[in-house]
Amino acid sequence: xxxxxxxxxxxxxxxxxxxxxxxxxxxxxxxxxxxxxxxxxxxxxxxxxxxxxxxxxxxxxxxxxxxxxxxxxxxxxxxxxxxxxxxxxxxxxxxxxxxxxxxxxxxxxxxxxxxx
Amino acid sequence: xxxxxxxxxxxxxxxxxxxxxxxxxxxxxxxxxxxxxxxxxxxxxxxxxxxxxxxxxxxxxxxxxxxxxxxxxxxxxxxxxxxxxxxxxxxxxxxxxxxxxxxxxxxxxxxxxxxx
Amino acid sequence: xxxxxxxxxxxxxxxxxxxxxxxxxxxxxxxxxxxxxxxxxxxxxxxxxxxxxxxxxxxxxxxxxxxxxxxxxxxxxxxxxxxxxxxxxxxxxxxxxxxxxxxxxxxxxxxxxxxx
Amino acid sequence: xxxxxxxxxxxxxxxxxxxxxxxxxxxxxxxxxxxxxxxxxxxxxxxxxxxxxxxxxxxxxxxxxxxxxxxxxxxxxxxxxxxxxxxxxxxxxxxxxxxxxxxxxxxxxxxxxxxx
Numbered sequence: 001x002x003x004x005x006x007x008x009x010x011x012x013x014x015x016x017x018x019x020x021x022x023x024x025x026x027x028x029x030x031x032x033x034x035x036x037x038x039x040x041x042x043x044x045x046x047x048x049x050x051x052x053x054x055x056x057x058x059x060x061x062x063x064x065x066x067x068x069x070x071x072x073x074x075x076x077x078x079x080x081x082x083x084x085x086x087x088x089x090x091x092x093x094x095x096x097x098x099x100x101x102x103x104x105x106x107x108x109x110x111x112x113x114x115x116x
Numbered sequence: 117x118x119x120x121x122x123x124x125x126x127x128x129x130x131x132x133x134x135x136x137x138x139x140x141x142x143x144x145x146x147x148x149x150x151x152x153x154x155x156x157x158x159x160x161x162x163x164x165x166x167x168x169x170x171x172x173x174x175x176x177x178x179x180x181x182x183x184x185x186x187x188x189x190x191x192x193x194x195x196x197x198x199x200x201x202x203x204x205x206x207x208x209x210x211x212x213x214x215x216x217x218x219x220x221x222x223x224x225x226x227x228x229x230x231x232x
Numbered sequence: 233x234x235x236x237x238x239x240x241x242x243x244x245x246x247x248x249x250x251x252x253x254x255x256x257x258x259x260x261x262x263x264x265x266x267x268x269x270x271x272x273x274x275x276x277x278x279x280x281x282x283x284x285x286x287x288x289x290x291x292x293x294x295x296x297x298x299x300x301x302x303x304x305x306x307x308x309x310x311x312x313x314x315x316x317x318x319x320x321x322x323x324x325x326x327x328x329x330x331x332x333x334x335x336x337x338x339x340x341x342x343x344x345x346x347x348x
Numbered sequence: 349x350x351x352x353x354x355x356x357x358x359x360x361x362x363x364x365x366x367x368x369x370x371x372x373x374x375x376x377x378x379x380x381x382x383x384x385x386x387x388x389x390x391x392x393x394x395x396x397x398x399x400x401x402x403x404x405x406x407x408x409x410x411x412x413x414x415x416x417x418x419x420x421x422x423x424x425x426x427x428x429x430x431x432x433x434x435x436x437x438x439x440x441x442x443x444x445x446x447x448x449x450x451x452x453x454x455x456x457x458x459x460x461x462x463x464x
Contacts, residue, residue: 042161049154058199065192066228076181081455083174089440107429112182197339208321223313274393281386290431297424298460308413315406344414
């Protein structure tokens with residue numbers, strides 16, 4: 001637990017500015033990839049509307065719903081990985097109480113993902 | 117759709133053709149409601165794109181992803197209920213082996229919903 | 233379509249008692265298989281206790297939790313399939329309002345499975 | 349087992365020994381609470397066996413399965429929170445590449461939880 005103090009020192013050292021301080025969240029770099037994924041999901045949802053409109057067989061619609069849900073979960077997992085890698089790890093390096101709040105917040109987000 | 121109510125009686129009356137025979141699936145009546153739900157989900161997915169584009173905090177995006185996933189699951193559950201009520205129940209009334217195939221098919225669709 | 237009449241007749245013929253009437257639910261025949269599955273899951277849960285007791289690495293414990301959850305879901309799906317095949321199909325054959333209640337009840341059970 | 353971990357960590361920061369180096373994972377303190385939770389889940393699984401044995405109504409068994417799955421998910425979430433708080437945060441503080449591996453590993457564990 002001595003490492004925590006080392007982390008606190010690093011965080012309080014002037015001149016060290018993390019990405020998070022700049023308001024650039026972890027997912028910034030992957031932004032274009034995220035938007036592409038979401039546009040594909042939007043297309044899937046429009047595809048579902050066409051299927052309902054054309055009276056496609058219920059089970060085939062359910063299969064497409066599952067594919068869309070999977071795509072959303074996959075997007076969420078990538079976002080979460082970047083969040084843990086950047087925001088949560090940054091809080092750990094900074095030291096102090098922030099890491100507890102960040103970990104609790106991330107766990108609650110995972111709980112929401114599980115309950116849907 | 118008065119034919120639906122007729123459907124129950126149709127099973128015991130020869131010459132009466134059920135909705136399912138005509139290719140009109142269980143979800144037909146709720147078509148407008150389904151399309152409305154799906155358009156709302158499409159709006160949520162576009163909202164997610166805006167959030168990513170505006171660098172909204174990761175956890176807030178995850179919360180919105182969970183809401184969209186929940187809405188999709190809720191849509192799937194309604195579709196499934198109508199499918200069980202119409203297609204599966206019709207197969208049971210008709211007798212024969214079709215009910216086994218229908219139940220297996222529905223269970224596999226539920227399994228896919230659970231695994232996403 | 234000829235079988236339809238048979239099914240309808242069976243349901244309305246007095247003296248014909250279905251399994252369900254006798255209080256023997258759909259899963260009766262698979263009882264031994266179900267008990268075997270559940271004993272295996274009980275063994276997995278005891279395995280988890282040993283892992284916690286022996287300070288096994290968190291991620292390895294999480295992997296084992298996922299395996300147990302999957303086994304429980306798989307058991308639930310088999311139970312549900314038998315329920316749809318027997319209780320729900322029986323209600324459809326009998327006619328009347330019971331099928332609506334049975335389908336609603338089954339859908340709510342599926343919703344509970346999805347939300348965990 | 350403990351010596352392996354100490355060896356790996358000694359390479360990055362000599363002299364500094366974290367809880368993790370000692371083979372004491374994040375969940376150590378909550379060990380008794382975890383064991384209590386798991387024993388309760390074990391009791392639920394035995395309860396399920398009784399229900400199957402006594403031919404309890406399928407839907408009531410499904411409700412109990414959902415409760416057990418929820419309890420397992422809840423246990424997994426607590427374990428994960430402690431893992432993020434200790435192992436992942438420790439890796440962030442230590443610096444180096446370990447944080448990437450830890451975050452990837454945690455995300456994969458979450459993905460497995462979601463897919464069950």
